[in-house]
Amino acid sequence: MENNFFERLKQNPRPVVVDFWAPWCGPCRAIEPVMKKLSAEYAGRVDVWKVNADEQPDLLRSLRIYGIPTLVAYHNGQEVARRTGAASPAALLPLFEAALSGDKPVRSGPAALDRLLRLTAGAALGILAIQGHFSGLYLFVAGLGLVVAFSAVYDRCPIYRALSSRLKALLHKEPANHPGA
Amino acid sequence: MFKVNEANWDRIARVVLGIVLLYLGLGGVVAGGMGIVLDIFGAIFLLTGLVGICPLYMPFKFSTKK
Structure with missing residues (x-):
């Protein structure tokens, strides 16, 4: 087969x-x-x-x-x-x-250096938040670190891809035809 | 919208410097007003390094990116 x-x-x-x-x-x-x-x-x-x-x-x-x-x-x-x-x-x-x-498609998304910088910055912010025991401002720093780290790999995340394509489809949806309108 | 005006070395240097300054400020190595100043500068360096755009370069039409 x-x-x-x-x-x-x-x-x-x-x-x-x-x-x-x-x-x-x-x-x-x-x-x-x-x-x-x-x-x-x-x-x-x-x-x-x-x-x-x-x-x-x-x-x-x-x-x-x-x-x-x-x-x-x-x-x-x-x-x-x-x-x-x-x-x-x-x-x-x-x-x-x-x-x-026959050409491989150009991969969209952040360049390798962008990914590296964002992951490094995200990890550093995470470590700072751990040092601060996630209290007050450090919780914000942790959230920021997560967002920065995610921005490095968002295009590889299947959940993000599925959600964003749904959202795009919703936003670009043509207005429904109303019979009799 | 805004054109990237930082070279790769510039961006890497800013991110490293930003992390060091944030560590000194937020990590509690330097306390008080000086710590807050380091936090602010660290955040600025980190942000400009991550996006690759330095607003200070713009009025002078300066760019480290060839």
């Missing part, structure tokens, strides 16, 4: 985005309309395959996929990008672009 998958990937004339999903998985259903829209947009240029995670556990293990939905972009049979969790169309678009071009 596994070899068959990789063989098919290699022989496929077009780049492929593979959607690893399961019927019981809510976030998988949530991204379905987005995936349909994108696959229609990229029809003839990028193929979309759906793989039921329940039916192919060995394949998922060999690809080190530990959560669904996971989308993996392949160009010439080689993985170029992957994304786990529900996401907005804007977040899924780079996967299709990566599959098409």
